Each structure stands twice: as C-alpha cells, then as structure tokens.
Amino acid sequence: MSRVEPLQRPYPPEFDARMKVLMRGAEPLVLFTTLAKHARAWEKFGGGSLLDRNSPLSMRAREIVIDRTTARCGCEYEWGVHIAGFAAHVGLTPEQIFATVHGDATDPAWPADEQVLIATVDALLDHKKLTDAEWEAARAVFDEAQVIEIIQLVGFYHGVALICGALDLPLEATAVRFPAA
Structure with missing residues (x-):
C-alpha cells in the first residue's frame, strides 16, 4: 500500500x-x-507531462528515454508501466527491453543513433549535465529541439521516479517487472 x-x-x-x-x-x-x-x-x-502528440522526438525515442531513465533510477513502477504500455507499439525487442535495465550505451541491441540516446540519458543522470563532447554527440543525431526534449524527459521522469519511490507505490498488476540480470 x-x-x-x-x-x-x-x-x-x-x-x-x-x-x-x-x-x-x-x-x-x-x-x-x-x-x-x-x-x-x-x-x-x-x-509537466511531455506525453503529447507534439513531441519533436519519435514515440520510440521518447519511450527509450523514459525507459532508460526510470530503469537507471530504480523505478520499477514507472518502467514497468511504460514497457507494458508502449514497448511493443514502438518496436522494442526483448534484448532492448533488457538493455534499458542492464545494458549500457554500447550494447549491441541498439543501433548507433539509439546508442547516442542512451549515452545522453546516462550522462544526464550521472553528471546532471552534458559535456561539450556529449552535447555535440547528441546534436550530431538530434536537432536542438529534440535534445532539449530529451533533457526535459530525463528531468521529468527522474522526478516521477522520486515520487514513486518516496510514496512507496505498489507495482501495477498489469506492469512488467524488471528482468533478472
């Protein structure tokens, strides 16, 4: 409860x-x-929600950012809700779902552009900023509006993870659970 x-x-x-x-x-x-x-x-x-139809990111990129952010924050609640609700729709493979929790940006499950996406999320969570090199790597794949959206998604879902953890929300019955390592 x-x-x-x-x-x-x-x-x-x-x-x-x-x-x-x-x-x-x-x-x-x-x-x-x-x-x-x-x-x-x-x-x-x-x-504060960023789940509208006007995102400059594709739905797949948006979901990868959300899944990686919530997984890295240890928020099984929100990760599981998003995997259950969107993973199949955006074409995430079982290997990619696993990699959102246990992989890193170099995981071969991700194509090159999505490796940059994962690296950007990880840098924001690890250092709370992007270095010039990380910014340039992100900008080589995503336009300015998309990079800003990535930053906002990471910030918002980091906050969601804090809310879920602080309130000790019970896992949703229909949500997916973190895969075992």
Missing part, C-alpha cells in the same frame, strides 16, 4: 473525465490516483 491512500471512486468529475481519455477505459494508475488526492500535486504533475 502506498504511503498516501489513493483517491477512491467516485472520482471528481474533472479527474474522471481526464482518466477516461488518458487510460482509454482502463483503471487509473495508482500514481495518478495518489497525486489526484491533492489537487495542486495533480495539477503540477499533469502540467
């Missing part, structure tokens, strides 16, 4: 309407119902 009891049905009408669209008929995630218990927390969380 979470450290904060999630919002229970009946949900407030605005939250319920948003969940019907976002979750496409599935039950809302514990993360959402927990934050929605406090209007300001939910509003700020929802306002």
Whole structure:
C-alpha cells in the first residue's frame, strides 16, 4: 500500500473525465490516483507531462528515454508501466527491453543513433549535465529541439521516479517487472 491512500471512486468529475481519455477505459494508475488526492500535486504533475502528440522526438525515442531513465533510477513502477504500455507499439525487442535495465550505451541491441540516446540519458543522470563532447554527440543525431526534449524527459521522469519511490507505490498488476540480470 502506498504511503498516501489513493483517491477512491467516485472520482471528481474533472479527474474522471481526464482518466477516461488518458487510460482509454482502463483503471487509473495508482500514481495518478495518489497525486489526484491533492489537487495542486495533480495539477503540477499533469502540467509537466511531455506525453503529447507534439513531441519533436519519435514515440520510440521518447519511450527509450523514459525507459532508460526510470530503469537507471530504480523505478520499477514507472518502467514497468511504460514497457507494458508502449514497448511493443514502438518496436522494442526483448534484448532492448533488457538493455534499458542492464545494458549500457554500447550494447549491441541498439543501433548507433539509439546508442547516442542512451549515452545522453546516462550522462544526464550521472553528471546532471552534458559535456561539450556529449552535447555535440547528441546534436550530431538530434536537432536542438529534440535534445532539449530529451533533457526535459530525463528531468521529468527522474522526478516521477522520486515520487514513486518516496510514496512507496505498489507495482501495477498489469506492469512488467524488471528482468533478472
């Protein structure tokens, strides 16, 4: 059980309407119902989301950033939700899913452009910045707007990992679990 009891049905009408669209008929995630218990927390969380259709990144690149970030942060909750919900849709192979948790940027599961993506995520998480060389490597593959989006995704999902860990959210029943090493 979470450290904060999630919002229970009946949900407030605005939250319920948003969940019907976002979750496409599935039950809302514990993360959402927990934050929605406090209007300001939910509003700020929802306002920071980068999961819209206007991303300069492909859906696949976006998901690789999210999966790698949450895996490196040890957030099985969010990693498992995203793998279950998006991995097949964006064409992640079993080897690539495994590599998001246990591989590095040189893992042969990734093509060269995605190796740069993984290296960029890892540099941001390890050093909280990009060196000139790391910036140039990212810019050789991604345009400026895409690199900024990568940075924002890493920051947002690092925050999501902190929220999930601090609230000790129980894993979703439909989510994937981290693969064994």
